[in-house]
Amino acid sequence: MNRVNDDALDVLFRKARTYGAWLPKPVPDAVLRELYDALKWGPTSANCCPARFVFLRTPAAKERLRPALAAGNVAKTMAAPVTVIVAYDLKFYDKMPKLFPHNPAMRDNFANNPQLVEVTAKRNSSLQGAYMIVAARGLGLDCGPMSGFDNAKVDEEFFAAGKCEDCGEEFFPAGHVKSNFLCNMGYGDSSKLFARGPRLEFSEACSLL
Ligand SMILES: Cc1cc2nc3c(=O)[nH]c(=O)nc-3n(C[C@H](O)[C@H](O)[C@H](O)COP(=O)(O)O)c2cc1C
Numbered sequence: 001m002n003r004v005n006d007d008a009l010d011v012l013f014r015k016a017r018t019y020g021a022w023l024p025k026p027v028p029d030a031v032l033r034e035l036y037d038a039l040k041w042g043p044t045s046a047n048c049c050p051a052r053f054v055f056l057r058t059p060a061a062k063e064r065l066r067p068a069l070a071a072g073n074v075a076k077t078m079a080a081p082v083t084v085i086v087a088y089d090l091k092f093y094d095k096m097p098k099l100f101p102h103n104p105a106m107r108d109n110f111a112n113n114p115q116l117v118e119v120t121a122k123r124n125s126s127l128q129g130a131y132m133i134v135a136a137r138g139l140g141l142d143c144g145p146m147s148g149f150d151n152a153k154v155d156e157e158f159f160a161a162g163k164c165e166d167c168g169e170e171f172f173p174a175g176h177v178k179s180n181f182l183c184n185m186g187y188g189d190s191s192k193l194f195a196r197g198p199r200l201e202f203s204e205a206c207s208l209l
Pocket of ligand 1: 016017018019072073144145146147148149181196197
């Protein structure tokens with residue numbers, strides 16, 4: 001396997017920051033498709049792929065989100081070219097015949113175990129959200145993830161029912177898609193960054209056994 005170079009690690013992690021201010025530069029839908037086509041390859045347990053992504057990139061869509069946002073997150077979210085709702089489908093297992101075809105029993109393993117479904121959906125959609133952030137950075141985008149919002153309000157507004165405009169089918173069927181976290185996305189204004197917070201040292205966060 002090839003090791004990526006130092007510049008790549010800087011872009012993905014070491015020099016990447018969390019942004020709250022944005023340059024007036026739009027993010028084309030084609031880039032969002034490129035983003036998904038990269039992040040989708042990140043691993044999930046039994047390849048269950050429970051994350052669902054809603055890209056809010058019009059003022060009208062952003063307004064639907066506004067009432068759910070914590071006060072401190074409103075301005076930066078309204079200004080961001082894109083806000084992603086990273087969500088999870090509690091019926092992700094219905095797609096497992098496609099995603100995990102060599103083990104057809106896997107669908108029923110989940111379908112019969114709601115506790116396993118919940119923990120699997122949350123864990124793996126969080127991972128997929130992290131893959132999204134890293135993939136976005138790889139594509140030259142910046143991110144501002146947020147958990148300061150009312151999940152129930154977002155779920156009611158965006159996942160109570162509905163049709164996907166492009167696919168013409170019920171995409172987020174009522175009641176079983178839930179929000180995990182939000183992520184603003186665009187080209188960040190580095191002149192507005194705060195000093196960076198430190199991280200734990202290896203000896204504080206890791207052990208070698
Ligand atoms: C899951 C998650 C939730 C967050 N929620 C918020 C939030 O609600 N509002 C906010 O201003 N920042 C939020 N942040 C931003 C973090 O404070 C920020 O990523 C962290 O301090 C690291 O900053 P840096 O990437 O610039 O080093 C969140 C980050 C993550 C990953």
